[in-house]
Amino acid sequence: MAFEGLATRLQSVFSKLRGKGKLTEDDVNEALREVRLALLEADVNFKVVKDFVAKVREKAIGQEVLQSFTPAMVVVDIVNKELTELMGGTQSKLARSNRPPTVIMMAGLQGAGKTTTSGKLAKMLQQQNHRPLLAAADIYRPAAIKQLQVLGEQLKVPVFTLGDQISPVEIAKSAWQHAKENGNDYLIIDTAGRLHIDEALMEELRNIAAEVKPDEILFVVDSMTGQEAVNVAESFHKQLELTGVVLTKMDSDTRGGAALSVKAVTGCPIKFVATGEKLDALEPFYPDRMASRILGMGDMLTLIEKAQSAIDADKAKEMERKMRSAEFTFDDFLEQMEQVKKLGPLDQILDMLPGANKMKGIKDVKVDDKQMGRVAAIVKSMTKEERANPDMLSLNRRKRLAAGSGNSLNDVNRFIKQFEEMRKMMKQLSGMMGPKGQKMMKN
Numbered sequence: 194m195a196f197e198g199l200a201t202r203l204q205s206v207f208s209k210l211r212g213k214g215k216l217t218e219d220d221v222n223e224a225l226r227e228v229r230l231a232l233l234e235a236d237v238n239f240k241v242v243k244d245f246v247a248k249v250r251e252k253a254i255g256q257e258v259l260q261s262f263t264p265a266m267v268v269v270d271i272v273n274k275e276l277t278e279l280m281g282g283t284q285s286k287l288a289r290s291n292r293p294p295t296v297i298m299m300a301g302l303q304g305a306g307k308t309t310t311s312g313k314l315a316k317m318l319q320q321q322n323h324r325p326l327l328a329a330a331d332i333y334r335p336a337a338i339k340q341l342q343v344l345g346e347q348l349k350v351p352v353f354t355l356g357d358q359i360s361p362v363e364i365a366k367s368a369w370q371h372a373k374e375n376g377n378d379y380l381i382i383d384t385a386g387r388l389h390i391d392e393a394l395m396e397e398l399r400n401i402a403a404e405v406k407p408d409e410i411l412f413v414v415d416s417m418t419g420q421e422a423v424n425v426a427e428s429f430h431k432q433l434e435l436t437g438v439v440l441t442k443m444d445s446d447t448r449g450g451a452a453l454s455v456k457a458v459t460g461c462p463i464k465f466v467a468t469g470e471k472l473d474a475l476e477p478f479y480p481d482r483m484a485s486r487i488l489g490m491g492d493m494l495t496l497i498e499k500a501q502s503a504i505d506a507d508k509a510k511e512m513e514r515k516m517r518s519a520e521f522t523f524d525d526f527l528e529q530m531e532q533v534k535k536l537g538p539l540d541q542i543l544d545m546l547p548g549a550n551k552m553k554g555i556k557d558v559k560v561d562d563k564q565m566g567r568v569a570a571i572v573k574s575m576t577k578e579e580r581a582n583p584d585m586l587s588l589n590r591r592k593r594l595a596a597g598s599g600n601s602l603n604d605v606n607r608f609i610k611q612f613e614e615m616r617k618m619m620k621q622l623s624g625m626m627g628p629k630g631q632k633m634m635k636n
């Protein structure tokens with residue numbers, strides 16, 4: 194999970210502050226010292242950390258803040274706003290040319306995730322009713338063209354190629370023509386990467402850019418490389434005038450330093466983050482929502498958007514009613530698991546829930562296909578009454594379920610415990626959606 198260490202550290206700093214009631218200047222300084230260390234440990238650029246802490250200190254040590262009724266909350270709010278600012282303030286949207294095709298050129302080092310991200314972007318645009326064309330301009334890496342073609346086939350998005358014997362500049366030019374003639378309103382050009390930055394690569398990219406005049410030059414970079422990602426982005430930006438950054442592999446990056454430094458160091462906004470190998474694992478980047486996630490305030494907006502695109506609305510409504518009325522049964526649980534699976538890996542969903550990382554036992558809830566099968570077998574061994582009344586499941590009944598479903602008693606117990614956790618989580622969730630919860634989220 195991205196920002197795991199940082200989120201935990203910051204949340205503990207602020208819960209200490211909250212415990213204090215009135216704050217002194219020393220309290221704030223002590224907290225900021227810890228914030229500074231936490232950011233450095235998350236691999237945030239040294240200078241960025243220094244500026245950040247200075248800005249927060251300046252705002253937090255005013256009389257008004259320290260004298261306020263809830264000083265700790267005001268400090269958290271200041272940090273939240275500054276984190277948001279640090280990552281660019283507001284969302285930086287993908288360009289859209291009023292003379293289509295809008296040309297998006299992808300650039301980056303080899304292995305950063307350019308080709309995969311090109312596919313993901315095409316999928317996202319397609320879902321928004323655009324007609325993207327992918328162009329294969331990486332003629333050096335063996336199988337790069339094939340990889341893009343396979344993605345295109347999967348997505349049913351056309352892929353333009355001229356093989357690997359024609360220059361990338363020519364390919365880009367012809368692809369533009371092809372898009373124009375075929376009514377493709379977006380052209381995504383997948384370019385070659387190298388293991389390291391070299392002049393030949395830069396020149397090729399500059400030549401492509403000069404020829405097709407992209408509306409976007411997106412720099413794709415592996416977030417796991419931390420500060421190195423920021424340095425490489427900076428070098429590319431100097432030579433190419435990037436318009437945005439895509440941070441990939443955020444699912445594997447637990448520190449998050451690149452996400453926090455890239456805008457401040459390069460001046461170039463993060464436009465998307467990629468959170469997995471699957472083609473739907475690309476999210477627009479919202480600085481405010483990311484700041485909230487880091488501070489443990491959750492990101493309900495992204496969660497709701499994901500849910501809206503993945504989940505059957507009628508079923509969801511019925512589920513919501515059940516959750517609110519505490520009618521939620523084991524059958525519903527199975528159904529819900531199927532739905533939740535569509536949202537992506539559970540740990541990523543949990544990151545978006547306010548305070549979820551503090552809920553005990555929640556980390557053990559795993560949703561994978563094997564587990565689903567096992568859980569389904571347990572539920573199917575239950576009688577109708579048992580399914581509707583989880584409280585009926587005495588030890589004897591659990592033993593029977595274990596034998597009936599081919600699981601151990603331990604497995605059955607663990608599942609029932611998870612079910613209870615899930616119920617609790619749902620209660621909390623439905624509470625948050627109500628008026629009381631809205632207030633809670635604001636705090």
Ligand code: GDP
Binds near residue numbers: 303445467
């Ligand atoms: P390119 O050389 O820049 O075109 O990189 P590729 O698109 O071929 O990606 C390199 C590897 O990174 C592939 O194995 C991808 O599946 C993987 N990858 C790309 N994006 C992500 C991501 O967001 N998360 C994870 N876990 N893997 C990714």
